[in-house]
Amino acid sequence: MDLIHFRMVMPRALTQPTVDLLTADDRALNLVVVKSARVPEGDALECDVMKGAANSVLGALRELGVDRTGSIAVDGVEMMFSHRAEQIEADQPSALVHAPLWATVEAHIRSEGTYLPSFYLFLVIAGLIGSVGIMTNSQILIVAAMVVGPEYGAITSVALGLDRGNRRRVRDGLRALTVGFLLAIVVTLGFAALARGAHLQSKAFELGLRPVSHLIDTPDFFSVVVAFLAGVVGIVSLTEARGSALLGVFISVTTIPAASDIAVSVAFADWHQAWGSLLQLLLNVVVLIAVGVLTLRLQRRLWRRATRHAAAKPPH
Numbered sequence: 172m173d174l175i176h177f178r179m180v181m182p183r184a185l186t187q188p189t190v191d192l193l194t195a196d197d198r199a200l201n202l203v204v205v206k207s208a209r210v211p212e213g214d215a216l217e218c219d220v221m222k223g224a225a226n227s228v229l230g231a232l233r234e235l236g237v238d239r240t241g242s243i244a245v246d247g248v249e250m251m252f253s254h255r256a257e258q259i260e261a262d263q264p265s266a267l268v269h270a271p272l273w274a275t276v277e278a279h280i281r282s283e284g285t286y287l288p289s290f291y292l293f294l295v296i297a298g299l300i301g302s303v304g305i306m307t308n309s310q311i312l313i314v315a316a317m318v319v320g321p322e323y324g325a326i327t328s329v330a331l332g333l334d335r336g337n338r339r340r341v342r343d344g345l346r347a348l349t350v351g352f353l354l355a356i357v358v359t360l361g362f363a364a365l366a367r368g369a370h371l372q373s374k375a376f377e378l379g380l381r382p383v384s385h386l387i388d389t390p391d392f393f394s395v396v397v398a399f400l401a402g403v404v405g406i407v408s409l410t411e412a413r414g415s416a417l418l419g420v421f422i423s424v425t426t427i428p429a430a431s432d433i434a435v436s437v438a439f440a441d442w443h444q445a446w447g448s449l450l451q452l453l454l455n456v457v458v459l460i461a462v463g464v465l466t467l468r469l470q471r472r473l474w475r476r477a478t479r480h481a482a483a484k485p486p487h
Contacts (some may be wrong), residue, residue, distance in 0.1 A: 173222035173269055174200075174248035174256065179232065181241035182213040189216060192231055198224040200256055213241060219248055221259065223270035223478060245275055247412075270474050271410045277331060279409065284328025284340060286347040291354055293321045294427070298355030301431030302363050305384045306372040313383060313428050320427035322348060323405060326456065330406070330463025348456065355427075356434045363438035372439075387425050387432045388447030390454050394425070398455045402462030410470055426455050 181189060186204065193199045198221040205215040220228050229243070237243055297320035304312030325344045332340030366372060375381075429452035436445035 174219045174251055175222050175225040175272055175275075176219050176246045176248050177217065177225075177228070177232070178244040178246070179216045179237055179241060180213060181216070181237050185235055185237060185240065186214040186216070188235055189232065189237060192235065193218055193228070196220075196224065196228060198259060199228065200253070200259070219251065219256070222272060225272040226270065226274075226478075229272070229274055245272070247275075270478050271470075273471060276410050277335075280324075280327050280331045281340075283324030284331070284344055286325065286343070286351075290321050290325070290347065291351050293319055294351040294355045294430075295358045297321075297427045298359040298431050298434065299362055301428045302359045302366075302435050305381070305387070305428070305432055305435050306363070306366060306376050308373055308375055308381065308383050310383060313387075316427045316431065317425075322351065322426050322456075323459070325351070326459045327405065327409065327463055330460050330467060333460070333464045334467045352430050352452070355430050359431055359434035360438055363435045367438050384432050384435070384444060384448075387428045387451060388436070388444045390447065390451040394451060394454060395458060398458035399462050402459045403466050405459070406463050406466040406470065425451055426459075429455065 179189065190202065190204065193202050193216075200219045202218040203216065205217075225245075229245070232238070232243055297316045300312055300319060301316035304310070304316060325347050329341050329344035329348070332338070332344060370377075429448045432448035433445050433452065436442070436448060
């Protein structure tokens, strides 16, 4: 059962209009009013809303000015036992039950677009793990580097910024990606140079047998296809909170491995391979951002159309 919990604090002048709004919607459940909230002075209200109706309810609450004169907190309901809620869910079309709450989707993407020092630290560590995987021809370490890398959060933040016309978000995201990848490449280059000086690379790598790096430094049609599909899956998984699918995105695109391969290739003076890896990195980032923008817009449009169509049908 998909439910969203709203917790609101508002001036008393808005309490009755809000109660009227929520009681008029049969998809709003468990309305509770607590008088005499302290900060700000007024009343506190809580209710549960069917996920598919949460967009319209949130929009109506904001039109009343609840967010401007008070506050609205939104949480997902993990589990609820209610015969009435089950009956309402059974009577509603699927689109009105499962439509994403776009405010929370975008809030999650925005939260991933905050670039703390750990963002750059994880990029550097991922780059180092990737370089070890390349020099030892270990596909497992390449996958590990993909999982550790935090760059997809910045990519989706840039996509949201482009979608919403937020230049600052786009600028901050591109700056974080540029600085982060450059930092990862520089540190990894130093590590790879030390490894080469100490002859720590595998014998196969030394002899030119590099199947792992060959997959990374040869961008082609299939690279575009994989990046495109990963971009679609990534945005859909964020929209529908499918963590396992999002993890699949992390291990399917070669952003971090490409950055690692640039550093390793430069350390071993393989300029052709370094150039190919650079193209692979740029290709994946650009495709993921572009697909992210398109998928966000398309999903939002399709869900809105589906909910309008479902709302126009008479209930069962």
